[in-house]
Amino acid sequence: MTNLSLTVPVCLGERRRLSACELQHAQQQQQQLQINPVEPRRRSIAVPSVASSETESPSHSTSSPLPFNSPSFRHFSCLTTKSLSTGVPAVMSNLLANINAFYAHSATGNSVSANDRFAASNFGKEKFVKLLDQLHNSLRISLSVYRNSFPASQPEKLLDLKSTVDLLTSITFFRLKVQDVGSVPRAGSVLKECALNCLKTTYQFLFENCNELHQREFPAAAAAAATEGASESAKSGPSPDSLDFWHRLIELVVSVIEEDRNSYAPVLNQFPQEVHIGQLSASAMWDHFSQDLMYALQEHEEKRPCKTSEYMNLLFKVKWLYNKYVADAPPHKGSVPGYPLWFQPFVLQWLSENDEVSMEYLHSAYARDRKDSFQKSSDHALFSTSVVDVFTQLNQCLDVVKKLECPDPAVEAAFMSRFSGTVVKVLFAYANIIAKDYGNFTSQSGKACVLMNNVQQVRVQLEKLYEAMGGQAMEAETKDKLQELQDRLNTVLDDLAARFVATKSSEIVAAVREVGCLLHKHVRGGAGSSSGGSGSTDPQAEADMILRPLMELLDSSLGMLAVECEKAILRRLLKEMWRVTVAALEKEVVLPPINDPRQDTLSKDLEKTMSPRQCAAIQVALETVRQYFHAGGNGLKLAYLEKSAELQSLRYALSLYSQTTDSLVKTFVATQAGQDRPAVDEPVGEVSIQADLFRHPGSGEVKVTVKVVAANKLQWDTSSMFRPFVEVNLIGPHLSNKKRKFTTKSKNNSTSPKYNESFSFILGTIEDPEAFELQISCKDYCFARDDHLIGVTVLQIKDIIEQGSCACWCALGRKLQLDETGWTILRILSQRPNDEIAAEFVRLKSEQRQDNPHGLWLGKS
Numbered sequence: 001m002t003n004l005s006l007t008v009p010v011c012l013g014e015r016r017r018l019s020a021c022e023l024q025h026a027q028q029q030q031q032q033l034q035i036n037p038v039e040p041r042r043r044s045i046a047v048p049s050v051a052s053s054e055t056e057s058p059s060h061s062t063s064s065p066l067p068f069n070s071p072s073f074r075h076f077s078c079l080t081t082k083s084l085s086t087g088v089p090a091v092m093s094n095l096l097a098n099i100n101a102f103y104a105h106s107a108t109g110n111s112v113s114a115n116d117r118f119a120a121s122n123f124g125k126e127k128f129v130k131l132l133d134q135l136h137n138s139l140r141i142s143l144s145v146y147r148n149s150f151p152a153s154q155p156e157k158l159l160d161l162k163s164t165v166d167l168l169t170s171i172t173f174f175r176l177k178v179q180d181v182g183s184v185p186r187a188g189s190v191l192k193e194c195a196l197n198c199l200k201t202t203y204q205f206l207f208e209n210c211n212e213l214h215q216r217e218f219p220a221a222a223a224a225a226a227t228e229g230a231s232e233s234a235k236s237g238p239s240p241d242s243l244d245f246w247h248r249l250i251e252l253v254v255s256v257i258e259e260d261r262n263s264y265a266p267v268l269n270q271f272p273q274e275v276h277i278g279q280l281s282a283s284a285m286w287d288h289f290s291q292d293l294m295y296a297l298q299e300h301e302e303k304r305p306c307k308t309s310e311y312m313n314l315l316f317k318v319k320w321l322y323n324k325y326v327a328d329a330p331p332h333k334g335s336v337p338g339y340p341l342w343f344q345p346f347v348l349q350w351l352s353e354n355d356e357v358s359m360e361y362l363h364s365a366y367a368r369d370r371k372d373s374f375q376k377s378s379d380h381a382l383f384s385t386s387v388v389d390v391f392t393q394l395n396q397c398l399d400v401v402k403k404l405e406c407p408d409p410a411v412e413a414a415f416m417s418r419f420s421g422t423v424v425k426v427l428f429a430y431a432n433i434i435a436k437d438y439g440n441f442t443s444q445s446g447k448a449c450v451l452m453n454n455v456q457q458v459r460v461q462l463e464k465l466y467e468a469m470g471g472q473a474m475e476a477e478t479k480d481k482l483q484e485l486q487d488r489l490n491t492v493l494d495d496l497a498a499r500f501v502a503t504k505s506s507e508i509v510a511a512v513r514e515v516g517c518l519l520h521k522h523v524r525g526g527a528g529s530s531s532g533g534s535g536s537t538d539p540q541a542e543a544d545m546i547l548r549p550l551m552e553l554l555d556s557s558l559g560m561l562a563v564e565c566e567k568a569i570l571r572r573l574l575k576e577m578w579r580v581t582v583a584a585l586e587k588e589v590v591l592p593p594i595n596d597p598r599q600d601t602l603s604k605d606l607e608k609t610m611s612p613r614q615c616a617a618i619q620v621a622l623e624t625v626r627q628y629f630h631a632g633g634n635g636l637k638l639a640y641l642e643k644s645a646e647l648q649s650l651r652y653a654l655s656l657y658s659q660t661t662d663s664l665v666k667t668f669v670a671t672q673a674g675q676d677r678p679a680v681d682e683p684v685g686e687v688s689i690q691a692d693l694f695r696h697p698g699s700g701e702v703k704v705t706v707k708v709v710a711a712n713k714l715q716w717d718t719s720s721m722f723r724p725f726v727e728v729n730l731i732g733p734h735l736s737n738k739k740r741k742f743t744t745k746s747k748n749n750s751t752s753p754k755y756n757e758s759f760s761f762i763l764g765t766i767e768d769p770e771a772f773e774l775q776i777s778c779k780d781y782c783f784a785r786d787d788h789l790i791g792v793t794v795l796q797i798k799d800i801i802e803q804g805s806c807a808c809w810c811a812l813g814r815k816l817q818l819d820e821t822g823w824t825i826l827r828i829l830s831q832r833p834n835d836e837i838a839a840e841f842v843r844l845k846s847e848q849r850q851d852n853p854h855g856l857w858l859g860k861s
Helices: 020-035 070-080 088-104 114-120 125-144 155-178 187-208 209-219 221-227 243-267 278-304 306-327 339-371 383-403 409-440 445-468 476-522 539-564 569-592 612-633 638-643 647-655 661-671 676-681 822-830 837-848
Strands: 684-696 703-714 725-729 742-743 754-764 775-779 788-796 805-810
Touching: 020 306, 020 805, 070 088, 070 125, 088 114, 114 155, 125 187, 155 187, 155 243, 187 209, 187 243, 187 278, 209 221, 243 278, 243 306, 278 306, 278 339, 278 703, 306 339, 339 383, 339 409, 383 409, 383 647, 409 445, 409 476, 445 476, 445 569, 476 539, 476 569, 476 612, 476 684, 476 805, 539 569, 539 612, 569 612, 569 647, 612 638, 612 647, 661 822, 661 837, 676 805, 684 775, 684 788, 703 725, 703 775, 703 837, 725 754, 725 837, 775 822, 788 805, 822 837
Parallel strands: none
Antiparallel strands: 684 703, 684 805, 703 754, 725 742, 725 775, 775 788
């Protein structure tokens, strides 16, 4: 490091060096004083050993000190006038050390104090004390500008500086031990104060002459700046439009600190507990520099005249200055510096600008990747290069933020929070681009798999980025942002997997339909019977036979996916294919679509009615498919397959096949509590009903009496005569031999007809009243044709059990609302064409209003 030779303009008095003759005369006179002393009036005193501290005078001579007289005072006074001359501080320090040793030593049995002995001597106490005070002030002035008084480029001057500190220590010792002064400033404290004054003056001189000094001390850097066209060298202070001044000032400050460390520390570090000139220099320079820099950055924050990259470069240089020189110096050691807070607005601005840069990089990377047909990034990778490019950009930005090594946790948290916003914006944009473009490649399985792998790789790299940013140590808000992004990416990936499998669903459904055809063709009769079917009665053999088309399709599809997809993607695709496959088995084989309920024959395709043997074959086939998707532990977990809603629904449907019609009707009434929801949401009229519940005290038989009072606000458009009537059906188990339907008379051309007709239904004693319900329909009578439904609703008996009766207006809806369980029961009952109760039940529950009376209802909407 370059040593600065700074000459601060301070008046120091006469600095003439002693001539060789004068210096030789002074040294000879000192030796004469030690060899031929004047005999004192008192007996000689032995000289004690002297240690180099403020309570013990430094010893510079091994000979015994002897008494001094008035000529000694004149000699010491003469040397004082030449105290800045080379070699004089050492002579004076040695001389004063002998004086201290003589007067401060007390012989055994001598009760006279050093102060009394000094006052009793012919040394000239008052004048000598005054002379020492003047010398002390002069030394303080010299030390306050030690960089000028004792240039580091002159080794002899550095020796004088060390002797000056020794002389300052001897003066302190004289005051403390000889004069017996109570409160004497410690030599270390005085030296520290003087050093701080010198450092303050030095920094001020550097600040005011920064450009000139930098050009002189660093000519190479100045020439480079001139080549780049820098115009700040002529200015004396910082420019509001440039940051070059602060870079130069840092270099000059570092030169001063290095000079103090290397040149002045060996001679000034005589009081290690109080003065460490290297650390003191770094601390003082930083205090002055940081204050000026803080004010300058506050001014820059308002106008931002420089590029954010220039502020970042300055921040890195300030960080280097602090970490290398200031961080371990008291009082900054262990404390949080303020510079990160000053630069925070500029770093946040840089991160904001990086958003746009990253987005542009993202679009160009994806466009290039698409142009190259999504080539894999390497032979062992399943994702393309765009993912690598995107995370390369993000990791570079994170590296810059981490290299800041921000010591302020609050500021670092702000940086990471802002950077997390960049991550969320860029990665979610990348996922959206893939989602929008994905439809163009679903027919190309290879490219579709690469795109899904890309999104999965984004999730993997995001997890690594999360840990690199601090992981669980980050603030909750930042962690929540990244976790939310991970969830959104997971949703996008689920959507891509579902869209990919949707393109294969038609093939799966076709294969499942073949399974159904094989089931009805080769597996017939009851359980254990082989009549009319294949010769085999082994359920596993039958299952393998009927599953052949489905398994061939799955083998070909999943074999390709296992090679092209990441394991996580393959599991997602397996889940989607499992859902599609099981749902197709339920809808196409176990529960085929309901036929038109208005036809006389509810289900003309008798082959769709499953026998117990066929149900057993489907159960075995379903277990085979489940083990296939489990793949011996390499596929989906058995627990997931077992708990999937599609498998539960299919098994429930199969279990319903073994139940009687009455049991299914009872289950329907118990589970379908919201059938009147369409009547509430979109009413087409209302009917006034009064229902009364009676129980015979002897037999326990329950009877329900229903009175249809009137209808109101019936909404119906017809060009012919309008003849509304009300039909009431009792629905429940064990009603095959009982009256189940009553109708009122029709009224001509009235949207609010009055009826006042009563009917009675017998529920019997086998089931509780909760198992029954009343279905109330309002229809338009048509001669020689089917009556047209105007509206329908349901009144469940369990709602009137507690009161025993009910009188209310029941809103009518266009149809009844059923859940999956209701539709499952309807599909099963629709496959029982020879069961009158089942056919009637399916017709009632599936009937809906047709605004076009001649239209046909085709099933569940």
